[in-house]
Amino acid sequence: MELIQVTNLVKKFGSFTAVDGISFSVKQGESFGLLGPNGAGKSSTMRIIGATSQRTSGDVKILGNDPEIHGPQIRAHLGVVPQQDNLDEELTCAENLYIYGRYFGLPKKMVTEKLDELLEFAQLTEKKDAKVNSLSGGMKRRLTIARALVSDPDILMLDEPTTGLDPQARHILWDRLFRLKEKGVTLLITTHHMDEAEQLCDRLIVMDGGKIMAEGSPAGLIKEYSSKEVLEVRFGSDRNMQMVDKLKNLTDRIEVLPDRLLMYTESGEELLARISGLNIHPNTSLVRRSSLEDVFLRLTGRSLIE
Amino acid sequence: MSLVKTVNRKVSTTGFWYVVEARLRNMLKWTRIIIFVAIANPVLYLISIGIGVGSLIDGNSPVDGVNYLTFLAPALLASAAIQGMLDEVIFPTFQGFKWYKNFFAMNATPLTGRDIAGGVFFSALIRTVFTVSVYTITLYFFGALKSSKALLVVPTAILAGAGFGALILALAARAKSDDLFMMITGRFIMMPLFLFSGTFYPLEQMPVFLQWIGWISPLWHATDLGRLLTYGSDVSVEMVIVHLTYMLVMLVVGLFFAFRNYSKRLAK
Numbered sequence: 001m002e003l004i005q006v007t008n009l010v011k012k013f014g015s016f017t018a019v020d021g022i023s024f025s026v027k028q029g030e031s032f033g034l035l036g037p038n039g040a041g042k043s044s045t046m047r048i049i050g051a052t053s054q055r056t057s058g059d060v061k062i063l064g065n066d067p068e069i070h071g072p073q074i075r076a077h078l079g080v081v082p083q084q085d086n087l088d089e090e091l092t093c094a095e096n097l098y099i100y101g102r103y104f105g106l107p108k109k110m111v112t113e114k115l116d117e118l119l120e121f122a123q124l125t126e127k128k129d130a131k132v133n134s135l136s137g138g139m140k141r142r143l144t145i146a147r148a149l150v151s152d153p154d155i156l157m158l159d160e161p162t163t164g165l166d167p168q169a170r171h172i173l174w175d176r177l178f179r180l181k182e183k184g185v186t187l188l189i190t191t192h193h194m195d196e197a198e199q200l201c202d203r204l205i206v207m208d209g210g211k212i213m214a215e216g217s218p219a220g221l222i223k224e225y226s227s228k229e230v231l232e233v234r235f236g237s238d239r240n241m242q243m244v245d246k247l248k249n250l251t252d253r254i255e256v257l258p259d260r261l262l263m264y265t266e267s268g269e270e271l272l273a274r275i276s277g278l279n280i281h282p283n284t285s286l287v288r289r290s291s292l293e294d295v296f297l298r299l300t301g302r303s304l305i306e
Numbered sequence: 307m308s309l310v311k312t313v314n315r316k317v318s319t320t321g322f323w324y325v326v327e328a329r330l331r332n333m334l335k336w337t338r339i340i341i342f343v344a345i346a347n348p349v350l351y352l353i354s355i356g357i358g359v360g361s362l363i364d365g366n367s368p369v370d371g372v373n374y375l376t377f378l379a380p381a382l383l384a385s386a387a388i389q390g391m392l393d394e395v396i397f398p399t400f401q402g403f404k405w406y407k408n409f410f411a412m413n414a415t416p417l418t419g420r421d422i423a424g425g426v427f428f429s430a431l432i433r434t435v436f437t438v439s440v441y442t443i444t445l446y447f448f449g450a451l452k453s454s455k456a457l458l459v460v461p462t463a464i465l466a467g468a469g470f471g472a473l474i475l476a477l478a479a480r481a482k483s484d485d486l487f488m489m490i491t492g493r494f495i496m497m498p499l500f501l502f503s504g505t506f507y508p509l510e511q512m513p514v515f516l517q518w519i520g521w522i523s524p525l526w527h528a529t530d531l532g533r534l535l536t537y538g539s540d541v542s543v544e545m546v547i548v549h550l551t552y553m554l555v556m557l558v559v560g561l562f563f564a565f566r567n568y569s570k571r572l573a574k
Contacts, residue, residue, distance in 0.1 A: 072417070078414070080414035088411075
């Protein structure tokens with residue numbers, strides 16, 4: 001059962017093409033990611049799926065219906081967490097959740113009964129009657145996510161859910177999203193953090209310049225587009241380039257970043273030993289598993305986070 | 307979890323009312339200030355201009371056959387209705403589109419641009435009904451209501467506020483710069499309207515080439531109508547129809563464009 005079906009979607013703003021003919025579908029209960037750098041067209045895609053922005057061409061079906069024709073009816077099934085928190089800052093946490101439930105037409109009694117549960121989910125029980133403009137960034141983010149859950153959405157859409165949060169706040173959020181996934185909520189997540197995509201997504205598309213570069217599960221993409229391990233070596237910024245020539249025969253793929261070389265290999269330790277054998281000694285070295293960052297680098301020749 | 311096959315959730319046809327609920331909650335945070343302004347505004351104007359300036363004028367010759375305060379009262383009432391309405395449509399519009407961007411949050415629910423614009427407008431109207439009611443009670447205590455039809459001035463003042471408020475709601479939804487918009491509406495629209503709409507003296511006493519400001523001003527239409535209602539000023543039936551029609555048209559056209567501009571800006 002496809003909850004979201006996107007076919008040849010194009011979105012233009014004037015002469016600028018934000019989304020350039022993408023197609024994908026998301027099944028019920030799936031956690032689907034849109035991974036890409038800022039400006040890749042993720043948010044534009046999200047807004048079209050969220051039935052708040054019109055597409056230029058292509059076909060979109062959400063729950064089998066066209067968002068441009070049945071916008072309000074489709075939105076009744078969605079929970080949306082936008083990139084920027086857009087809470088009503090003058091109102092309290094509880095009031096924000098309450099009025100949002102009312103926007104969905106939920107009865108007053110029903111919304112009131114849900115408040116405590118949602119505040120607990122957002123870990124804001126103590127802040128129930130605090131005005132939103134007194135909250136920290138992480139608290140506002142959690143409140144925005146709790147707000148999106150007030151209507152028990154079938155699809156929860158999160159646009160860069162943890163951007164701007166400190167590591168601890170991110171892990172709390174991930175934990176909350178895992179719980180929702182366990183409950184069977186379909187998640188649609190955009191992110192430019194590959195660790196987030198690896199953590200949360202069953203399947204994802206890698207986007208760049210409005211196009212889909214690759215599609216698959218995080219593990220599948222890593223397997224397809226990268227090696228098992230990566231050896232990162234640093235020789236100092238002026239010597240990195242010189243060393244490429246000496247090292248390039250040791251492995252199939254080397255990426256040169258401003259501060260380090262990435263060498264793709266099935267065994268990092270073994271490769272490092274061979275480098276030492278050549279009497280080459282990097283200033284520092286690190287062996288790690290391949291990540292989606294490496295997939296992105298492979299696909300676009302650019303790093304995801306500059 | 308059940309299998310969702312299609313869109314099967316009910317969407318309310320009166321979504322604007324939920325926006326009204328939210329706006330009223332916002333206003334309730336300012337209850338004391340709203341009440342203070344509603345009372346202080348008429349009292350200060352009536353004492354300073356009505357009684358103060360009036361004492362200079364009434365000794366010589368009455369304006370339009372009544373004392374100055376009675377002449378002035380309907381104009382002050384209508385201008386309070388308009389000002390109150392403007393405050394309550396301009397601030398939430400900038401708040402919703404620009405400052406907090408909470409209109410985009412509303413639009414992510416089943417609510418449409420039309421619901422949101424309608425909700426902002428209707429809640430502003432509720433505040434204006436309150437303001438005009440308090441003002442009218444104050445006028446009564448100042449003895450400015452002379453006619454038995456005087457209470458009809460409440461709906462006509464509200465109509466002036468509603469008409470102009472709808473128009474400004476439509477314009478504010480398109481405005482990019484909040485500072486510029488407020489400066490223009492305040493200094494270049496509200497101020498001239500207040501001064502040139504026959505507020506302080508009959509419009510006919512203005513040079514003809516300035517009278518047009520009054521003709522396009524909802525304030526003048528409401529003021530002229532108000533003078534008929536509060537003390538029986540000489541206004542023809544035809545003019546009554548013109549006044550009411552003008553303000554109603556403004557209301558309908560304003561709301562039409564407000565609905566449109568809200569929807570457009572949300573979809574950007």
